[in-house]
Amino acid sequence: MEASDQKTLSxxxxxxxxxxxxxxxxxxxxxxxxxxxxxxxxxxxxxPVFLQTTFAALWAGSLAMVRHRALGPSTLTKLGLGLxxxxxxxxxxxxxxxxxxxxxxxxxxxITLFVLTFLTYHLFxx
Amino acid sequence: MSSxxxxxxxxVAGFVGAMSGMGGGVVLIPALTYLGMPIKQAIAxxxxxxxxxxxxxxxxxxxxxxxxxxxxxxLEMFTIVGGxxxxxxxxxxxxxWLFIVFGAALLASWAALFERRNDAWQSAQNPDxxxxxxxxxxxxxxxxxxxxxxxxxxxAAWGGILMVGAGILSGLLGIGAGAFKVLIHDxxxxxxxxxxxxxxxxxxxVTALSGAAVYLxxxxxxxQILAPIVxxxxxxxxIGTRTLVRLRNRTxxxxxxxxxxxxxxxxxxxxxxxx
Numbered sequence: 001m002e003a004s005d006q007k008t009l010s011x012x013x014x015x016x017x018x019x020x021x022x023x024x025x026x027x028x029x030x031x032x033x034x035x036x037x038x039x040x041x042x043x044x045x046x047x048p049v050f051l052q053t054t055f056a057a058l059w060a061g062s063l064a065m066v067r068h069r070a071l072g073p074s075t076l077t078k079l080g081l082g083l084x085x086x087x088x089x090x091x092x093x094x095x096x097x098x099x100x101x102x103x104x105x106x107x108x109x110x111i112t113l114f115v116l117t118f119l120t121y122h123l124f125x126x
Numbered sequence: 127m128s129s130x131x132x133x134x135x136x137x138v139a140g141f142v143g144a145m146s147g148m149g150g151g152v153v154l155i156p157a158l159t160y161l162g163m164p165i166k167q168a169i170a171x172x173x174x175x176x177x178x179x180x181x182x183x184x185x186x187x188x189x190x191x192x193x194x195x196x197x198x199x200x201l202e203m204f205t206i207v208g209g210x211x212x213x214x215x216x217x218x219x220x221x222x223w224l225f226i227v228f229g230a231a232l233l234a235s236w237a238a239l240f241e242r243r244n245d246a247w248q249s250a251q252n253p254d255x256x257x258x259x260x261x262x263x264x265x266x267x268x269x270x271x272x273x274x275x276x277x278x279x280x281x282a283a284w285g286g287i288l289m290v291g292a293g294i295l296s297g298l299l300g301i302g303a304g305a306f307k308v309l310i311h312d313x314x315x316x317x318x319x320x321x322x323x324x325x326x327x328x329x330x331x332v333t334a335l336s337g338a339a340v341y342l343x344x345x346x347x348x349x350q351i352l353a354p355i356v357x358x359x360x361x362x363x364x365i366g367t368r369t370l371v372r373l374r375n376r377t378x379x380x381x382x383x384x385x386x387x388x389x390x391x392x393x394x395x396x397x398x399x400x401x
Contacts, residue, residue, distance in 0.1 A: 011191070018189030021331075025182040029357060036353035040129065048167075052345030077349055084174065084356070085338065087181045088331040095199060107260075108196055115202050115332070122210060122339040 006102065013098040017091055024087025028080050035076030042073065051078070055089075055123035058082050089123065092116050127161055133354035135161075140179070140362020145369065146382035150359040151176055151301035152232055156389045159396075165224050167348055169216055169300030170341035173334050174352065175359040176302045180331035182360065183367070187324035194264045194321050197279055197311075198328045204286045205307075205333040208293020213340035216298045225397025228299050232390030235305035236383055250280035250316040257282040257315075264321065277318050285315045289329075297337030302330040 051058070059082045065075040092115055099108040135157055136150070143150035151172040158168040187193045216224060253262070262279030279285075288310045296303040304326050311322035341347055 021185035032353040
């Protein structure tokens with residue numbers, strides 16, 4: 001790959017990472033706002049509802065509710081939280097490809113893989 | 127507390143956090159605890175909102191090419207470890223200690239912001255061997271100065287070690303700890319201010335994610351208050367950032383910093399008295 005092509009590819013990856021971050025926050029806002037407004041319409045729940053789960057279980061539970069067409073304010077809020085947590089995580093995944101494919105920098109590919117592995121363990125298995 | 131009131135409170139916290147440059151969590155957590163919320167729950171929900179504000183602001187800087195992704199990824203190795211340690215500590219620590227540490231960290235952030243207000247950036251002349259190996263070079267076009275700024279980071283090992291501490295503070299107190307991260311970038315690693323601020327924004331999101339995973343696992347995130355607080359903080363930060371751009375008067379920023387100093391002292395006093 002020529003230097004100019006590599007620079008263009010790196011620039012495209014940076015654009016993609018920026019768009020993923022912005023898109024993640026906007027989608028999160030839409031889901032949280034929808035859940036919030038729906039809950040307001042239904043009536044306020046006074047008691048706190050604590051989520052005790054992992055990122056993976058949060059997604060699995062929320063998607064199961066969507067599959068069973070049991071969509072409600074709670075599911076929308078959980079999907080919003082899931083999307084918010086997924087946003088920086090997706091950015092790290094994209095960064096692995098940025099360093100491996102666009103930059104061809106193995107040193108930073110391994111550094112990014114370390115960050116990804118650490119986050120994956122804490123989000124999925126802890 | 128009603129959802130509408132939580133939304134308004136978070137909106138104000140996001141606004142003041144953006145105007146002062148210290149982030150919404152530093153206002154939100156004292157306010158929520160003052161209204162009776164246990165500090166650990168306030169910290170957990172604040173950390174989730176940190177992910178939102180950080181990702182939102184980082185998106186523009188990454189696309190503009192100002193953020194240094196290499197510096198960011200290298201330092202994230204350290205901040206995520208600190209984030210998990212900090213959150214685990216917060217779960218086990220007595221709440222009154224959290225008040226005291228929060229107040230002390232707030233005052234230290236305040237001092238850090240004041241410390242670097244007049245510093246002019248100078249590129250590192252002789253970067254150490256490890257930093258050269260990491261290739262912490264970069265460049266960006268500075269629109270205000272109308273020129274391309276090239277730089278070379280240094281003291282990467284010290285930067286990494288200190289970033290564990292910044293990560294611990296973030297996970298422990300539910301804040302971005304951006305003031306500390308920027309200070310490490312500026313003073314220790316000799317990065318230009320714009321690169322420091324934008325790269326810090328990127329790091330904050332992943333650091334908060336590592337801590338938030340711990341709070342989620344420990345059952346400290348209340349689903350009922352999540353939406354009004356995250357949306358309020360995001361809206362407040364959005365308005366605050368745009369207002370700040372239009373204001374040239376430094377007095378306004380000093381006023382907000384003074385408010386935060388009072389909050390810091392107040393948190394220490396509350397912790398001292400047994401919260």
